[in-house]
Amino acid sequence: MSQDRTMLTTLWSETDGVLLLRSVATAMVRLSEVGDPGAYTLPYPDEAQRALNTTVLTCLLLKAKPPESLPELVEWAAKRPLDQWPGTLPPDVVPPESRFLDEATRQPTALCYEWAVDAEDSAARHSEQRYMAIASQRCWEENYPEAYRAFRLLLTRRPVLTHRELATLPAAADGELGPLGDLLYDVYRPAPSGHLDRERRSHISCARCHTLLHLTVGGDLWCERRRCRELGTARRGREYPVDDGGGAQLLIRPLRQWVSATGALEERLAQRLAAAGADVELWPGFGAYGIRVRFPGGTTLAVDHKDWESPALLGRRAVPPQPDPPYDRCVWVVPAARLRKNPDFRTTFEAYRPSASPELMTDRELLRTARRLIGTTAPGLRDTAPDPGPDGEATEGLF
Incomplete structure (x- = not known):
């Protein structure tokens, strides 16, 4: 490793801004898993309280105005570019104008997950590693590469299932999923309320990537995938009525x-x-x-x-x-x-x-x-x- 890389590694492990961004990213991901982060009252979840404490302490040390509550920290994550947060960072670690939450949906950005998995104590929880390691180990033990490939193809092609499909898929797959059928219940979860079109009482998928579209604060539809957003306005795909087939089951975000x-x-x-x-x-x-x-x-x-x-x-x-x-x-x-x-x-x-x-x-x-x-x-x-x-x-x- 070169001297420059050694210096960057040292900066990463010792810089206050890195510790701050890791903590806040982990908190935003955790809050997105359990509900509306802006609605929390005391006592805050542990990850959120640690992130708030870290942000306040960093601000006080730098004589900057800190957020006064968790809802205000959430607003920071949605509106304040990361290169304007308190603390120092190694060079070029945050893209310009990047944020941890999408301003229109208050959902974690892809960058937020990247910072969350950089934290060693939360990497397995907020990445794909835990579930894919289970799938790989089971298929390896039974020498069943076809089941692993079928599982990967399912996750790739079907990020959304109805509850009825989830219940019947392992049997309908004619053994292709082998030892992984029960793992589907861990990786597909009931679609969060933020994806629900309450007037139509249905969830709506993206016509491009087939994951569920999210409603913005203005009532529009938003796709979490960068590539779909860059192609323009969200396109409505398949609808999943709440009262048909038990509703939508969405592949977990990691x-x-x-x-x-x-x-x-x-x-x-x-x-x-x-x-x-x-x-x-x-x-x-x-x-x-x-x-x-x-x-x-x-x-x-x-x-x-x-x-x-x-x-x-x-x-x-x-x-x-x-x-x-x-x-x-x-x-x-x-x-x-x-x-x-x-x-x-x-x-x-x-x-x-x-x-x-x-x-x-x-x-x-x-x-x-x-x-x-x-x-x-x-x-x-x-x-x-x-x-x-x-x-x-x-x-x-x-x-």
Whole structure:
């Protein structure tokens, strides 16, 4: 590790701003799980009280005006950009104008979850690791890779189920889910009230990504996925009436963010690579990594899709997976939109990562690499035209 990286690691562990943002992010995620954070009265939940205490103490030490209550801290999280919070931070750790809560819905942003999982005491709770580790272990013990793949495909393609579907799916899957049928009840939960259209008495899915749309404070519909928002106004998809089929069951947020969204993009990328002549396997080794790509010349890539707001937080997690199944190079694919929005994304990522692997590429860079390794201009690897989005809209690259 270089001297600069050693310095950044020290700054991260000792900087008051890092401790503050971790604490507040954890509190906002916790509050979103149990109800309306603005409605809380004393005594506050433990995570929320710690976050409020940390913020107040930091403000007092810096002679700044602190929030006077938890509702005021929630307003800070929704309205105050993170680079304007009290305390000091290592360089480039928060994107400009980024916030922990979406102002229109008071729901945690993707960045909020990224900071919550950076806190060691809450990482397992607020990430996908706990549930996916259970699924992987069960399928490994029974030597049932088909069940693991079926589980990943379900989470990827069906972020919403009706209660009736949830109850009947394990039996209807003809054994495909194997030992994982009961795990569905842990990862699909009754849809929160914030997603409910009370006039229609139904939940409404996004026509693009199929997760549930959230109502804003102004009564509009909002999708939590960046890519859908960038495509424009939310599009109504399937409706889930409260009185039909027992209502909607929504995949929990960490799995929507790090498994469902990621899986959809890894599927599309795998299809492009397979069409070009590569040997492609999704989620090999019971989820050791996203895609195993073997080329005719013998080179094997381990590919993971990573759509993170903060390149610094992503860089801190940049450790290659265990070499089982084996690979020659490890690649993390990030949306090209991230690099367009933040030209320093790659530089910041590289400054914070602890090792030289994995390599960071956009989807188009990976496809160009594949084209060189295959030595062809096969249709599956052509990237001269924008790729159509899930509803037919043209987008830049795959992501």
